[in-house]
Amino acid sequence: MSYVLLHTLFCFLLLLPFSTIAQTNGTVDVGASITAGDRSTTPWLSASQDFAFGFKQLQDNNLFLLCIWYYKIPDQTIVWYANEGVPVSAGSKVGITAGKGLVLSDPQGRELWSSTPILNQVAYGSMSDKGSFVLVGGGSVNIWESFKYPTDTLLPTQIMESGGVLFSRQSEKNFSRGRFQLRLLGDGNLVLNTRDLGTNFAYDAYYWSNTYDGVNVTNSGYRVIFNETGYIFVLTRSNQRELLRPTTVPPSGDYYYRATLNFDGVLTQYYHPKTENADPKTWTPLWSEPDNICVDIRANQGRWACGFNSICTIDDYQRPSCSCPEGYSLLDPNDKNGDCTPSCGDYNRDLYDLSVLIDTDWPLSDYEQLNPSSEEVCRNSCLQD
Ligand SMILES: *[C@@H]1O[C@H](CO)[C@@H](O)[C@H](O)[C@H]1NC(C)=O
Ligand SMILES: *[C@@H]1O[C@H](CO)[C@@H](O)[C@H](O)[C@H]1NC(C)=O
Numbered sequence: 001m002s003y004v005l006l007h008t009l010f011c012f013l014l015l016l017p018f019s020t021i022a023q024t025n026g027t028v029d030v031g032a033s034i035t036a037g038d039r040s041t042t043p044w045l046s047a048s049q050d051f052a053f054g055f056k057q058l059q060d061n062n063l064f065l066l067c068i069w070y071y072k073i074p075d076q077t078i079v080w081y082a083n084e085g086v087p088v089s090a091g092s093k094v095g096i097t098a099g100k101g102l103v104l105s106d107p108q109g110r111e112l113w114s115s116t117p118i119l120n121q122v123a124y125g126s127m128s129d130k131g132s133f134v135l136v137g138g139g140s141v142n143i144w145e146s147f148k149y150p151t152d153t154l155l156p157t158q159i160m161e162s163g164g165v166l167f168s169r170q171s172e173k174n175f176s177r178g179r180f181q182l183r184l185l186g187d188g189n190l191v192l193n194t195r196d197l198g199t200n201f202a203y204d205a206y207y208w209s210n211t212y213d214g215v216n217v218t219n220s221g222y223r224v225i226f227n228e229t230g231y232i233f234v235l236t237r238s239n240q241r242e243l244l245r246p247t248t249v250p251p252s253g254d255y256y257y258r259a260t261l262n263f264d265g266v267l268t269q270y271y272h273p274k275t276e277n278a279d280p281k282t283w284t285p286l287w288s289e290p291d292n293i294c295v296d297i298r299a300n301q302g303r304w305a306c307g308f309n310s311i312c313t314i315d316d317y318q319r320p321s322c323s324c325p326e327g328y329s330l331l332d333p334n335d336k337n338g339d340c341t342p343s344c345g346d347y348n349r350d351l352y353d354l355s356v357l358i359d360t361d362w363p364l365s366d367y368e369q370l371n372p373s374s375e376e377v378c379r380n381s382c383l384q385d
């Protein structure tokens, strides 16, 4: 009898850690908290465990990002982040309070970020299976949800209202706001544009959805919807759907989806198998906008896809690859997509030379037009300039 009891107890103890995780329904009580770098606290999981909310360590340094990520897949892709993407040090804490909702504080207890606005008392938090962290008040009313404050990614069932914005990151590993935006304008157009990092001034759009009708506003867009089965469209006031890309999306039972404004300015919808054994085991692009960002950003002011003086080539996935021309090098060696500057040694050369770059153009920056001309005349003119 005692053997049976012991045996049962043993099994129970063995099962305990698994069953506590498996039993989560995504609910997080007021007063609960997670500390960055503390391995004894687990992230807050959604009921299906598709998504987690908590701190993720960035690279090898001691910095942590408060974020939501796809929990079950190997690369644990981050789909939302707090604090405008600025990471925090080990010992920082996030908790849920009734009055302010989510509060992120540094190891000294100073508040760094909170979920605003919170207009009613919070009853509990919930990591939903759709990927949104929700704060719920009395009467089960949603007071705040991360889906309403997107960062660089949209997920199925997420809606972007008129005035909504996605910001690209600075780079793959730096989540601070970068210089590309996806905006749903008040006039109904969904646009991609670059901006000035200092003033936030928006430069001309390099993609637009054509969902603006100046004559008849009922034909104008007012919402971007990423629906459950993976289709993304602008909804017009007359209830027409304008798909961002007419395409067939693989079945939602088998695949996760996301649409991300990549750090290089390309908006891409991806899919990823839900099970481990299926291929491919990574995020596969379904479509990207624009078609060729190297030529589609053609502004009179501001940087284009790459930095100043940089050469842009497009890869098989419509992503730009930036490189400096001969005699130039990166101003910031860590920023491959940044500006190129003449390498020091070349300044003192008495003799100039011309090198041939195939299929390369610097549009809108021609000094002169010689017409008629020949290659020989053009070369001599340049060398004597
Ligand atoms: C989730 O589980 C907790 C405790 O296990 C329970 O108190 C709460 O009512 C549940 N919430 C929902 C929304 O089912
Ligand atoms: C991210 O980039 C910004 C702008 O270049 C910089 O100020 C910040 O320190 C970077 N953050 C990290 C964590 O490296």
Ligand SMILES: *[C@@H]1O[C@H](CO)[C@@H](O)[C@H](O)[C@H]1NC(C)=O
Residues within 6 Å of the ligand: 216, 218, 219, 238
């Ligand atoms: C505006 O567009 C809607 C939907 O296309 C159409 O039904 C309506 O007649 C139009 N109104 C005018 C004034 O043209």
Ligand SMILES: *[C@@H]1O[C@H](CO)[C@@H](O)[C@H](O)[C@H]1NC(C)=O
Residues within 6 Å of the ligand: 227, 228, 229, 230, 231, 233, 241
């Ligand atoms: C999502 O949108 C597509 C395109 O309009 C439509 O065919 C599909 O039925 C929608 N899915 C759901 C779940 O409404």
